[in-house]
Amino acid sequence: xxxxxxxxxxxxxxxxxxxxxxxFRPRLTGTRGGKELAFVALFLLPLVSGGLGLSExxxxxxQTTFCLSCHxxxxxxxxxxxxxxxxxxxxxxxxxxxxxDEACYTCHTDYVLYGGIRAKIRGLRHVYVQYLGKASQxxxxxxxxxxxxxxxxxxxxxxxxxxxxxxxIRDDLVSNxxxxxTSGCHDGVHNVAQLGNLKFWSGAH
Amino acid sequence: xxxxxxIDRRLRISGALVTLGLLIQLGSLLWxxxxxxxxFAFLGGPLVIAGIAxxxxxxxxxxxxxx
Numbered sequence: 120x121x122x123x124x125x126x127x128x129x130x131x132x133x134x135x136x137x138x139x140x141x142x143f144r145p146r147l148t149g150t151r152g153g154k155e156l157a158f159v160a161l162f163l164l165p166l167v168s169g170g171l172g173l174s175e176x177x178x179x180x181x182q183t184t185f186c187l188s189c190h191x192x193x194x195x196x197x198x199x200x201x202x203x204x205x206x207x208x209x210x211x212x213x214x215x216x217x218x219x220d221e222a223c224y225t226c227h228t229d230y231v232l233y234g235g236i237r238a239k240i241r242g243l244r245h246v247y248v249q250y251l252g253k254a255s256q257x258x259x260x261x262x263x264x265x266x267x268x269x270x271x272x273x274x275x276x277x278x279x280x281x282x283x284x285x286x287x288i289r290d291d292l293v294s295n296x297x298x299x300x301t302s303g304c305h306d307g308v309h310n311v312a313q314l315g316n317l318k319f320w321s322g323a324h
Numbered sequence: 325x326x327x328x329x330x331i332d333r334r335l336r337i338s339g340a341l342v343t344l345g346l347l348i349q350l351g352s353l354l355w356x357x358x359x360x361x362x363x364f365a366f367l368g369g370p371l372v373i374a375g376i377a378x379x380x381x382x383x384x385x386x387x388x389x390x391x
Contacts, residue, residue: 124353131350135343142339145332157335161379165342165372172349172368176361188357246358 123178127171134164180242181224189245191254194311195223202318206307207300213320216272230271257311266295327386334382338375345371 121129137160140147147153179185187196199222201209208226211217217225228238241261248254270293273279280286284304291297299305310317349368352360 128350128353131346131353135346135350138339138343138346142336142343145335148331148335149328157379161335161338161342162376165346165376168346169349169369169372172353172364175353176364179356180358180361182356185356185358242358246362249358250362 123171124175127168127175130164130171131168134160134168137164177239180239181221183220183222183224186223189249191249191258192223194314195309197314197319198309198311200319200322201310201314202320203307206310207305208309209320226268228268229265230267263298264300266292266297266299269299331382331386334378334385338379338382341371341375341378343375345369345373345375 137156141153141157141160148157183196183199186192198206199209199212204210208222211226212219212222224238228234274293285292288297292299300308345368347368348371349364352364352368354360
């Protein structure tokens with residue numbers, strides 16, 4: 120089966136092949152067919168290839184391995200394997216409550232109209248800081264974690280709605296007046312400063 | 325004849341730039357890392373765009389044949 124990534128690579132290879140043909144036989148462009156071939160090979164296909172390649176890179180940037188490929192993110196990746204269900208990211212990651220291969224992106228994208236685009240722009244800034252700037256230590260979120268990102272999945276779910284505590288404070292949670300994470304209820308998050316004192320799950324075998 | 329040579333030369337330059345850009349972009353697709361995206365967007369991208377621009381310029385700069 121041809122995956123989008125394979126198709127993208129194929130289009131790149133075909134484009135390069137056509138251009139090399141024109142490079143070594145430029146006289147081909149003396150004919151009408153040759154001119155059309157040059158237009159396709161030197162204009163249309165490079166644009167299509169670029170678009171597909173960009174899309175492929177955007178898709179890859181959602182991957183957990185992509186986020187964790189930066190050294191500074193290493194402890195955050197490690198925190199996903201903490202062997203304690205009170206740590207929310209670890210419990211979500213290990214039980215596949217979020218897609219394991221897109222764990223970071225799933226919880227750290229704003230679920231609003233331009234959330235994905237904003238995440239990409241922030242990603243570019245992170246790359247800039249990685250190579251040309253200085254990351255803050257410890258790193259922190261731009262804004263306090265919004266309940267919206269939790270409720271995107273949990274609101275309406277039986278486990279959330281049938282819980283008496285959630286029902287009692289539902290409006291405050293929905294309006295983000297009371298934080299899911301910092302109100303004392305689910306405050307076990309990445310907690311990278313404590314990693315040395317915690318046990319870790321060795322993963323599925 | 326001279327016109328033809330000029331077009332050929334521009335096509336070669338255009339083709340070389342686009343090919344180089346596409347090779348860089350293709351290489352970047354084999355690597356999942358932020359640096360690969362940078363190479364794709366800020367190295368391969370400008371080369372491809374420059375190649376396309378030279379190709380388009382070669383099209384519009386052709387002098388029409390004298391009657």
